[in-house]
Amino acid sequence: MRNYKNVIAAYSIMIFLIILVGIFQSWSIALTILNYCLISAVMTIGANIQWGYAGLINFGIMGYTALGGLAVVLVSVEPVKKAWQVGGLNILACIWIIVAIIFIVKFILNRFDKSKLRNYSVASVILGGIILLRVTAAPGIEAIESVDPARTGFLGGMGLPVLFSWIFGALLAGSLAFVIGKIALGLRADYLAIATLLIAEIIVSIIKHEEWLARGVKNVIGLKRPAPYEINLQTSEWFINLVTKFNSSKLNLINSISDKQEALNQMVIDASSVYVKLCFTGLFLTVVIILLIVTQKALYSPWGRKMRAIRDNEEAASAMGKNIVKEHLLIFILGSAIVGLAGAMMVTNDGLFTPGSYRPMRYTFVIWVMVIVGGTGNNFGAILGGFVVWFLWVEAAPIALFLINLFTSHLPETNAVRVHLIESAPYFRFLVIGIGLLLIMRYRPQGIIPEKIIKQ
């Protein structure tokens, strides 16, 4: 492993930029950006495994992210006992019906030869199953959704610590990826992109509209946290002492006691939010480092070489006796599971699950831009891409506002063009990301940190 200079330089610049945000805006904002950068980094690792290692184009990242978020709700929220009593049975029955449908369809597909009759019977089994499902589920769903609809109206979760949900999210996303991979992986690259994009849309629309599952568009708020709450920190002795110790020089400058107390209070409030975010940063950083080590090891293992061989020349790899279908499926599952993990991390970080906010723009295409910009096939590059693009995505609006003000400063305050431009400042992020992507694709198609093939 040689020549890490450009990697180190790129990361130093990125850290420096985040520190700049800390100095000029606030440390809280800088840490928020850093946390989201880390989450994006996990997503890009997932996408990079699929695209960079194996050349699979997965535009369904949004779906897996949403599933990861759903996992947080299903794992960490306390179960709603009353809802289980009134409608739990129906839902369990539905699960059994779904399992039965799958087995019957599988049985028909395996048992009989390909014929029109077989197609029709499969279709009729599925159609009949859907009608049966609706009949079974309808009373249960109605009952569940009417249990205290303002606060619950859903089945709740398992009431476990929230960190379990990260694993569960990965499992959930991975198992969905297994199903989708079985269906769609045979398609040519751009069809796979479209199919996964549409399947992700279906997943999100199910999460959005099945209110008994996770309240749908009514959102779940106040999720558990793996970090302390600000309000508890602000009242605990040791934390106040810590803040006093850190800021003793500043506090000593203030003479009057009441002023000093007020200043200290403000500092404690600021510090508590920074502290909580630092806790999250620590957790996320651990995840990113573990993933980085594992993926890096995998990339340079025989398995990684095999994946690259398959990516670069499917026919040749196939001729060498590699099972391409199996490997593609495996990598599709692995990548999706990591994206699911990231989705769970993000919802944990936010403390709320808002299915309405899952849009392909933000959760699929921006992640893809991160992978392409950072460097496909290189984990350091993918992570850097996550950092750079997220940073631009967040900071584009303030920078655009600054530039607009600079260039239109000769115009009067009420000038229509100026007002219009200032109002549309938030949309410059799309412009920046789009032009950035086009420039990278044109002049440095392998990304900021290109893939390195190490001869072993």
Place this chain on the structure above:
Amino acid sequence: MDFLNAIIVLFNFTVIPALAYGSQLALGAIFVTLIYAVLRFANFATGDMMSFGTMFAVILTYYFQSLGFGLGVLPTALLTIPFAVLMMILYMLIIDKFVFSYYRIKKSPPVQFAMVSVGVMFVTQALIRIIIGPSDRRFLDGEKFIIKATEFKEMTGLAEGITLKSTQAITIIVTLIVVSIMFWFLNRTKTGTSMRAYSDNEDLALLSGIDPKRVVLITWVIAGILATIGGVLYGLDKSYRPFVYFNNMLPIFAAAIVGGIGNPFGAFLGGYVIAFAEIFVTYAYKRFISYLLPEHLEPDSLLQLLSTDYKFAVSFSILVIVLLIRPSGIFKGKVI
């Protein structure tokens, strides 16, 4: 009488909306399919390109309204379409010159094209939002209805009425005109034939002296016309909102693939397949059935196969099924 009422209910709530929505999808799907056939990539900027063209129509409509121009009973937007189309074609040609042509000459793989079109999507979306903003805009003027339900009931003495919005009629008629001209062009003129030849086999087409630059230019011109008209018709029927256009890209893709991508006629029919499926599956048949059955058998439930929330999900499921069973589409398109 009851039977007639039942038919009219079905006609009013499913067939007419599905025809209008299907026409809008069909125009978009032909746009996708043409780009796919001639330029050989899946254009993820489809929805936003349609939105971009519509944006000009909206702005020009407001301008014409302020000048006092209009078409009387017809919406002013129809008057603005030619100008909007021109602007759209100009934008597409600029994008092609600075972005796509480089990859075309380099013969990049389709995946790279798709990613580039994602970049174009971002830029287009940004331009739209910076120029006109993300808010909801209605730009329909003129007569709103051709037949109102109450008038229809009075005329026929039936219990159910038919409502025909002028936008629906305009959509269907304009689509039929545009699509027939386009098919005539593709099948009967020399330029159209050269386009089809280029799409079928690029090398042979080049060998027989077809100018690739001209083919690409013509493709973008037709694409611009289809995108703008499709977008304007959708905007007139519903309302103009940039975000919705991006979402519409998904059923449009579904329509193009279901019809057999690369096959314009398939895309045209695919639009209607998707629209009818979406509306028939999510329509509540209670009223329809209650006319047909005797009174004591009237159903309690809505008799809805899926709730309307899953409108999009229906079209995507159809797409997935088609991809699984017949990947080249219902009407044979390019083989995947």
